[in-house]
Amino acid sequence: MNVAFDPWIPLVTATGERKLASLLTVFTEGKNFADLAVRPHERVSLVRLFLCVAHAALNGPKDYDEWLEAPKRLPESVRKYLTEWKDSFELFHKEKPWLQVAGLKGVEKEEDVSGKTSPVALLDFELATGNNSTLNDHGGQMSCRRIASERMVLNLLTFQNFSSGGGSPVAQWKSVKTSQVGNPDAPCLSQSMAHCLFRGKSLAETIHLNLPTFETIGRTYRTLTVDKKKGDFYSDINLGQPAWEFFPESPEKESDRAINATKTYIGRLVPISRWIRLIDSSDQMYCCNGFKYDTYKDGFASEPTAAVRLLKKKDKKGVETTERRIVKVEPSKALWRELSALLVKRSADGLGGPLAMANVPYDTEFDFHVCAITRDQASMDIALESVFHITPAFQNNLPFYQAEVLMAENYSRKLRWAIEVYRSTIDKDWISRVKRTQAKEQNSLKDRLAQMAFLSYWTSVEKNLPLLWTHIEALDTAASVPSRDAWRKRLFASACDAYRIACGQETPRQMRAFAKGWQKLTAKKDEPESNTNETREEEL
Numbered sequence: 001m002n003v004a005f006d007p008w009i010p011l012v013t014a015t016g017e018r019k020l021a022s023l024l025t026v027f028t029e030g031k032n033f034a035d036l037a038v039r040p041h042e043r044v045s046l047v048r049l050f051l052c053v054a055h056a057a058l059n060g061p062k063d064y065d066e067w068l069e070a071p072k073r074l075p076e077s078v079r080k081y082l083t084e085w086k087d088s089f090e091l092f093h094k095e096k097p098w099l100q101v102a103g104l105k106g107v108e109k110e111e112d113v114s115g116k117t118s119p120v121a122l123l124d125f126e127l128a129t130g131n132n133s134t135l136n137d138h139g140g141q142m143s144c145r146r147i148a149s150e151r152m153v154l155n156l157l158t159f160q161n162f163s164s165g166g167g168s169p170v171a172q173w174k175s176v177k178t179s180q181v182g183n184p185d186a187p188c189l190s191q192s193m194a195h196c197l198f199r200g201k202s203l204a205e206t207i208h209l210n211l212p213t214f215e216t217i218g219r220t221y222r223t224l225t226v227d228k229k230k231g232d233f234y235s236d237i238n239l240g241q242p243a244w245e246f247f248p249e250s251p252e253k254e255s256d257r258a259i260n261a262t263k264t265y266i267g268r269l270v271p272i273s274r275w276i277r278l279i280d281s282s283d284q285m286y287c288c289n290g291f292k293y294d295t296y297k298d299g300f301a302s303e304p305t306a307a308v309r310l311l312k313k314k315d316k317k318g319v320e321t322t323e324r325r326i327v328k329v330e331p332s333k334a335l336w337r338e339l340s341a342l343l344v345k346r347s348a349d350g351l352g353g354p355l356a357m358a359n360v361p362y363d364t365e366f367d368f369h370v371c372a373i374t375r376d377q378a379s380m381d382i383a384l385e386s387v388f389h390i391t392p393a394f395q396n397n398l399p400f401y402q403a404e405v406l407m408a409e410n411y412s413r414k415l416r417w418a419i420e421v422y423r424s425t426i427d428k429d430w431i432s433r434v435k436r437t438q439a440k441e442q443n444s445l446k447d448r449l450a451q452m453a454f455l456s457y458w459t460s461v462e463k464n465l466p467l468l469w470t471h472i473e474a475l476d477t478a479a480s481v482p483s484r485d486a487w488r489k490r491l492f493a494s495a496c497d498a499y500r501i502a503c504g505q506e507t508p509r510q511m512r513a514f515a516k517g518w519q520k521l522t523a524k525k526d527e528p529e530s531n532t533n534e535t536r537e538e539e540l
Contacts, residue, residue, distance in 0.1 A: 001149040003098050004082040004089035008150035009046065010037040011203065020150055023053065023089075027078040030204030040371035040385040041125070042154060044188055044195045044305065045161040050207050051304075052269035056242050057081035063215045067359065071208050088244040091153060092280040096247060099156055099270065104277040104286045107172045117284040118169045121145050123155035123276075125162075146283050156278070160271050161188040162373060171288035173275055176251040183289035185375065186273040187303060190295040192328040192374045194335070195305040196342050196354040199367035199387065209366070212304065212355040214239060217265055220346045221355060223301050224324070234350075237301055240264020243272055251275075253291060262291050265304070296326050307342045307353040324351070329372035332454075334462060335386040337409070340402035343368060343390065365391050397475045404468055404487065408461055411495040415457055416450040418521035422503045423449060425513035453502035460494035495521060 001008075007020035011033045018037050021029070027050075036043055054070070057077040061067040082089065089098050096102060106116060121127045124147070147155070165185040170178055188195065198209035222234040240246075240260045246267075248257040260267045275290040294300035302308050307327040312320055327341050345360070346352035360366065368388045374381040394401065424430045437445050447454070467490055471483035499521055505514045 001091040001153065002086065002089050003091060003153055004086060006150070008153045010154075011035070012037045014202075023049075024079060024082050026050065026203060027053070027207075028075045030207060031202045033203040034201075035199065035203060035206070038154070040383045041162045041188070041373050042158050043197070043369075043385075044371050045158045046154075047197055047207075047210055047305075048161065048188075048269045049157060051211055052242050052266055053078060053081070054207060054211055055239075055266050055269075056245070061211065061213045063213055067208075067211065067213050070211060071204060074204075074207075085244065088247075091149065092278065096244075097278065098153075098244060099160060099272065100277050101173055101275045101290075102277065104171050104173050104275050104288070106286065107170060107177050117279065118287045119145065120147050120152060120155075120278065120283050120285050122169075122285075122287060123152070123159040125158070152278065156276065157270070159276075160186060160273055162186050163274055164189055164375065168274075168289045169287050171275065171277075171286045173251045178275070178288040184273075184292055185295075187268060187271055187293040187295060189373060189375055191297060191326045192330070192372060193303065193306045193326045194329045194338065194342060194370050194372045195303070196307060196356075197305060197369040197371065198356060198360070199369045209359055210305075210354075210356045212358060216355055216358045217304075219348055220350065220352075221265055221301050221304065222350065223299065224350055225299065238264045240267035243267055243270055248272070248291070258291055262293050263300075268293065269304075296324075301350065302326055304355045307344070308346075308351050309341045310351065329370075329374055329384055331374055331382050331384070334458070335370045335372075335384065336388070336462075336465065337405050338370075339368075339388060340398055340405065342370060343388075343395070343398060360395075362395060363392055365389060391473065393473050393475070394469075397472050400475055401468070401472050404471070407488065408491055411491050412454065412457060414521055414523075415453055415495045415498055416446055418499055418517040419450045419453055419502055420446060421520050422513045422517035425516055426509055450502065453498040456501050457494050457498035460497065461491065464490045464494070 004023045007022045007025070009021050009023065009026060010018060011021050011026075012018055012035050013032065014034050016034075021033070026033070036046060038046065054074060057080070058066070058070060058073060061070050087093060088096055090096075091098050094102065127145075163186045165183045167181050168178070168183045170180050172178070184190075198206065200206040200209050217239065218236065221237055223237060224234055238260075241264075243261045246257050246260050248255060248261060252258060253262075261272050262268065271291075271293055273290050273293055275286075275288050277286045279285055296302040296306070296308070308324055309327055311323050311325050313323055327338055329335065329338070342353050343357075344352040345357040346355060366389075368390050369385065370388070371383075371385045373383050420430075434442055434445060464487070467483070467487040471480070471487050474480050474483045499517065503510070503514050503517055505511050
C-alpha cells in the first residue's frame with residue numbers, strides 16, 4: 001500500500017458520487033472533485049497532510065505572488081515530489097514505513113503483559129476498542145477484525161493528529177520503554193480547539209485557499225514567551241520539513257530530527273504524537289505514546305488552523321486579568337456564537353483566526369468550515385462541524401454580528417437570573433445551597449437549574465437565525481432597522497417562552513414567584529455582577 005499513489009482518500013465528485021483517490025490524484029485532478037467525504041477530525045487531518053505535501057513540493061509559496069501561481073504549479077510539482085519520495089510513502093516498508101517506527105516492538109520482559117500488541121481497530125475512533133463505546137459498533141468482541149488498507153491509512157493519519165492522552169498501550173523503541181499513563185494529547189485535540197478551514201468550489205480550490213505563504217507564517221506563526229522580568233518577547237519558528245523526509249532515528253527527544261517533527265511548522269503538520277508499527281497481513285500493531293507536541297497551553301504557538309483571542313478573567317476577589325486563550329468548542333455552545341472570534345485575520349501579535357485568513361477573498365463569497373472534537377477527561381467526546389457561507393457584506397459587518405450575538409447571550413443570562421429568582425422565592429433553601437457549593441461549581445449549579453429553559457431558548461434562537469443573517473446583510477440599507485427589530489423581538493419572545501416552560505404557575509405561591517422572575521426577565525437593566533466566589537470570563 002503506497003499512500004502517495006494508491007487510492008484511499010474518500011472524495012465526492014461534482015455529481016455526488018463517492019470514490020477513493022490517491023494523494024497524487026487529489027493534486028492532479030482536484031478540480032474534478034467537489035469535496036472530501038470524511039468526518040470532521042479526518043477532514044482536519046487530511047487538509048494538514050495536503051498542506052504539508054504542497055509546501056514541500058513548491059518549497060513555498062514564499063509570498064502572495066507565488067500563492068497566486070500555486071494552482072498552476074501544484075499538479076506537476078507534486079507529481080515530481082511524490083515520485084522522488086515514493087518509498088517513504090509505503091505503509092509497510094521494512095525500513096521506513098509511513099508515519100511509523102520500524103524498530104518499535106513489545107517490551108523485553110515477557111512477564112509485562114502491557115507490552116503486547118494492540119488491535120488496529122484502536123486507530124478508528126468509532127469502533128468499539130479499548131474504552132470506546134459500543135453504541136454504534138458491536139464488533140468489539142470479534143477475535144479478529146480486519147480493516148482494509150485504505151481505511152487503515154486514514155485512521156493512522158487521524159490518530160496521529162487527534163488521539164487523546166491519558167492511558168496508552170506500552171511498547172519499546174530501542175532502550176526506551178513508554179509509560180502507560182500520563183500521556184499528552186495529540187496536537188489537534190488539545191483544549192478542544194476549533195479548527196478553521198476554507199472550502200472552495202472544488203477540492204483544488206479548497207487546498208489553495210488553506211495554503212498560507214511562508215511570508216505569513218514567518219510574520220504571524222511565532223511563539224510568545226511571557227516573562228515578568230524581561231517582558232513579553234517572540235521567538236521565530238523554523239519552517240522545517242515533512243516528517244517522512246527527516247524521520248527520527250531514535251527516541252531521543254532533543255535530536256535534530258525530533259525537533260524538526262515537533263517544533264517546526266511543516267514538521268508538525270503531520271505529527272508523530274504516537275509511536276506505531278502496523279503488522280502486515282494482521283489486525284494487530286504495536287502502539288504507544290510518542291513525541292510530545294507542545295501546545296498553546298504549554299507556551300508554543302497555536303495550531304495554524306486554530307484561533308486565539310483575549311479573555312477577561314475575574315477571580316473571586318474581583319481582580320481582573322487578561323489572558324490569551326485558544327477558541328475552544330463546547331457542546332452547549334453552537335459554533336455560530338464563536339464566529340466573530342474565528343473569522344478574524346491573525347495579527348503579528350498572534351491574535352486572530354487561522355493563518356489562511358490572509359488568503360480570504362474580500363470581494364467574493366466563500367464557505368467557512370469549522371471542525372472540532374471536544375475533549376472530556378482524557379477522552380474524545382463529540383465531533384462537531386459547521387459550514388458558514390460568508391459574503392463580503394458579512395465580513396464588513398462582523399462587529400455588528402458580534403454585538404447581536406452578545407445580545408442573544410445577554411438574554412440567556414437574564415433568563416437564568418429570572419429562574420433563580422423564581423426558585424429562591426418558592427425554595428428558601430436555594431440561596432443557602434448555592435453558598436454551600438464550592439465556588440468553582442456554583443456557576444454550573446445555576447446552569448443546571450436553567451437547563452430546560454436554555455434548551456428551549458437556544459433552540460428557538462437557532463431556528464430563527466435567518467433573521468440575524470438577513471439583518472447583517474441589510475446593514476447600511478433602508479431595511480436595516482426593520483430587520484434588526486424583527487431579530488431582537490424574536491430573542492425577547494424566545495426568552496419569555498422559555499421562562500414560561502421552565503416556571504410553573506399552578507399555585508398561588510408559584511404565581512407570585514413567576515411574577516417576580518418575570519419582572520427580572522423583562523427589566524431593561526442587565527443582570528448585576530454575581531456576588532458569589534466564581535470565575536467569570538468574557539471575550540474582549
